[in-house]
Amino acid sequence: MQSHYDRIETLVDIGAVLTYLRDLAISSGVARMSYYVKPQFENAASVATSVFSYGYDPEWLALYDEQGFRLLDPIPDRVMEFGALMTWQDAMGWKPNTSEQETCFERMREFGLLHGFGLPLYGRNGRDAYAAFDFLRHVDEVDPDAVGLIRSMAQAAHQRISIIVEYKYGGPLLSEREAEVLTWQARGKSNNSIATILDLSPDTVKTYSKRIYAKLEVTDRVGAVVKGLKLGLVKI
Structure with a gap:
């Protein structure tokens, strides 16, 4: 286990940390994982929360984001309130549910x-x-x-990400359009949705995304959102 700690501590990119955690989880038998990057003092269901996921059905991901199930899903916040490992089933029954939450669970x-x-x-x-x-x-x-390995490494990965966010990054300048794209990414919108909102083509949004990643020195959307929130570049 120590070798994993040592490796995580050498990583300087948020995407690399999450990729390492994902690959470790897969090798341990995990079929799906998700990591919710939320701004300070926001809850996990906030529109400002960005979600890194692996192994989920694309149709479910579309429902979760595009149809707003993320805002209805109480499981992340219930786990955070509980303060320890909690199964999805236990979280579902931990408190009374609204009809919308029951629909999400179904x-x-x-x-x-x-x-x-x-x-x-x-x-x-x-x-x-x-x-x-x-x-x-x-x-x-x-x-x-x-299970113990996953719990320990998830915590180690998050601590590393917190350190990267706090100490690594400076303050690059984004154009007005780049800032708009990053803001909508932070709100959980897909590239196609952002293209519709900003009256751009999806390819143009992809181009802006690449420029944002280059300026922020990250490799993916999650890293860009986390860094953008830290630097105050995202308007939520």
């Missing part, structure tokens, strides 16, 4: 999202986050060593 079941669990992750200066992992079976049926 759709989760339709996509086989049954046995995952959530983790609260704690970082510097209130930079907390939520992560979820799914071994496709109840956590009690998973090798405890595998």
